[in-house]
Amino acid sequence: MTTTTPGQEFETQDLMINMGPQHPATHGVFRMVLQVDGEIVRDLIPHIGYMHRGAEKLAETMDFRQGIGYMDRTEYLAQFNAELSYVMAVEKLAGLEVPERAQWIRMILCELNRLSSHFMFTGAFGTDIGVFGTAFVYSFRERETILDLFEEITGDRLMYAYFRPGGLAWEVTDNFERRVGEVLKSARQGIKDMDGLLTENEIFRARTQNIGIISAADAIDWGCTGPVLRASGVPLDLRKTEPYLRYAEVDFDVPVGQVGDTYDRWLVRIEEMRQSVRIIEQCMAKLQPGPIMPERMPRMLRTPPGEVYLRTEAPRGEFGVYMVSKGGNRPHRLKVRSSCFANLQALKDMAIGSYVADAVAILGSLDIVLCEVDR
Amino acid sequence: MKGLLRSMGVTLSAFMRKPVTREFPETHRELPERDRAFPLLLWDFEQTEPFCTGCHACERACPVECMTVLMKDNPNHKSAGGDSTRRKIIDKFWIDYGRCMRCNICVEVCNFDAIAMNNTWSGHEMSVYDRADLVQDLPQLLSESRGGELKAWRAP
Ligand code: SF4
Numbered sequence: 001m002t003t004t005t006p007g008q009e010f011e012t013q014d015l016m017i018n019m020g021p022q023h024p025a026t027h028g029v030f031r032m033v034l035q036v037d038g039e040i041v042r043d044l045i046p047h048i049g050y051m052h053r054g055a056e057k058l059a060e061t062m063d064f065r066q067g068i069g070y071m072d073r074t075e076y077l078a079q080f081n082a083e084l085s086y087v088m089a090v091e092k093l094a095g096l097e098v099p100e101r102a103q104w105i106r107m108i109l110c111e112l113n114r115l116s117s118h119f120m121f122t123g124a125f126g127t128d129i130g131v132f133g134t135a136f137v138y139s140f141r142e143r144e145t146i147l148d149l150f151e152e153i154t155g156d157r158l159m160y161a162y163f164r165p166g167g168l169a170w171e172v173t174d175n176f177e178r179r180v181g182e183v184l185k186s187a188r189q190g191i192k193d194m195d196g197l198l199t200e201n202e203i204f205r206a207r208t209q210n211i212g213i214i215s216a217a218d219a220i221d222w223g224c225t226g227p228v229l230r231a232s233g234v235p236l237d238l239r240k241t242e243p244y245l246r247y248a249e250v251d252f253d254v255p256v257g258q259v260g261d262t263y264d265r266w267l268v269r270i271e272e273m274r275q276s277v278r279i280i281e282q283c284m285a286k287l288q289p290g291p292i293m294p295e296r297m298p299r300m301l302r303t304p305p306g307e308v309y310l311r312t313e314a315p316r317g318e319f320g321v322y323m324v325s326k327g328g329n330r331p332h333r334l335k336v337r338s339s340c341f342a343n344l345q346a347l348k349d350m351a352i353g354s355y356v357a358d359a360v361a362i363l364g365s366l367d368i369v370l371c372e373v374d375r
Numbered sequence: 376m377k378g379l380l381r382s383m384g385v386t387l388s389a390f391m392r393k394p395v396t397r398e399f400p401e402t403h404r405e406l407p408e409r410d411r412a413f414p415l416l417l418w419d420f421e422q423t424e425p426f427c428t429g430c431h432a433c434e435r436a437c438p439v440e441c442m443t444v445l446m447k448d449n450p451n452h453k454s455a456g457g458d459s460t461r462r463k464i465i466d467k468f469w470i471d472y473g474r475c476m477r478c479n480i481c482v483e484v485c486n487f488d489a490i491a492m493n494n495t496w497s498g499h500e501m502s503v504y505d506r507a508d509l510v511q512d513l514p515q516l517l518s519e520s521r522g523g524e525l526k527a528w529r530a531p
Pocket residue numbers: 426427428429430431432433434444465484485486487488489490
């Protein structure tokens with residue numbers, strides 16, 4: 001038996017441990033190298049790029065319609081939002097006027113997509129925290145009903161390729177209104193379930209409260225957007241601050257957090273889901289029959305030379321598309337401003353000083369999509 | 376403690392609900408008519424030949440260049456003594472399903488309504504041991520429509 005005399009110092013060494021790229025807690029292929037002192041994270045070095053496919057460069061070789069498919073694959077949990085930024089950038093370049101009905105349908109689909117994306121978050125975050133399976137399968141039950149609706153409208157469960165510069169590819173189904181009603185009903189139930197399952201759960205709160213705090217100033221400095229920024233108390237929501245589509249005509253609140261911890265990021269997302277349901281209900285009331293494409297669209301869309309940056313509020317924050325056109329039917333340069341990439345930069349700040357297990361919770365609360373980070 | 380009990384209440388209520396899952400390989404969900412699996416060529420039953428004239432429009436529009444189209448003079452055309460109205464017709468057609476990203480563009484650009492997305496389960500359950508087997512040739516692309524199983528959906 002060894003005894004230690006009080007005051008005697010042991011020389012300890014920090015340990016470097018590797019997490020990922022194939023790790024169940026890293027949400028895709030993300031690798032972080034942690035320098036740990038016992039259980040405490042002293043330093044964190046993120047490694048990204050495992051998923052880099054050059055999607056932006058590829059989309060530069062494609063005409064404006066072909067590029068839409070690549071936007072789906074860039075942000076595979078909020079495909080409609082990604083498509084929206086892209087087609088709206090093209091519309092702005094080409095000066096296209098989108099019919100009103102197409103705008104409302106776009107809004108409904110984007111908000112439904114926000115719901116499905118946040119359901120993915122609630123499920124995956126639950127798993128990160130240690131609620132193995134339960135939260136995940138409950139979330140996925142509701143998410144699947146939304147994907148069923150998307151499949152009925154667009155024909156695909158994930159890669160929709162449904163928005164087109166100018167409007168929509170085709171009309172929604174005849175029973176659209178009834179189906180949206182059904183989906184909203186199940187989504188409301190799902191939100192209630194997730195809220196009841198975790199929000200007040202003492203174990204969940206112990207694991208998330210006061211973990212991974214980031215102040216509003218730091219979050220702004222790192223370029224965080226979306227729920228991560230709002231959880232720190234900054235009410236920046238592009239749907240409110242610079243409304244696109246018809247967001248100025250609907251009524252909704254922008255939830256903000258107070259502390260900026262992991263728990264706040266959870267609360268903000270849960271509340272955002274409720275607001276999305278509210279937005280969709282208002283959109284459905286305002287949906288009128290009408291055209292979904294402008295009259296006289298050219299077979300091959302060409303834009304005048306120009307340069308645009310267009311950003312929209314995707315579920316994970318600002319999804320921006322920067323596009324340079326030199327005239328012709330394809331972008332000369334395309335750059336995607338990824339919300340996850342900026343949010344991920346704040347990870348180091350949040351995780352240093354926390355436990356290793358909490359680093360997983362913090363990463364989960366950022367809700368990253370690695371395909372979007374690496375593009 | 377209250378929060379924990381509430382969580383358990385949710386699990387209990389979920390326990391009472393009807394299951395939403397299905398025993399997949401045995402039972403299949405009904406697919407919506409707009410379902411997009413992979414593109415297939417359509418068969419013209421009136422003139423007993425494919426609709427496709429081999430015009431290359433789809434080949435040029437495909438973002439991933441997974442199609443190969445070869446055209447020929449239609450031996451069955453009126454000028455050659457047949458009864459078809461198509462002067463040109465498809466000779467050989469390959470689509471590499473391994474590369475196709477199911478974007479629907481080929482269907483949209485076709486002027487002859489000759490191609491459609493497969494909306495049956497046969498388009499989804501396609502596993503092969505060799506990737507080369509995913510390259511489909513003309514008879515394979517036509518068989519579904521020729522056999523009458525395919526009810527192609529057209530955008531309204
Ligand atoms: S499928 Fe249509 S677009 Fe393609 S080669 Fe045949 S006729 Fe032309």
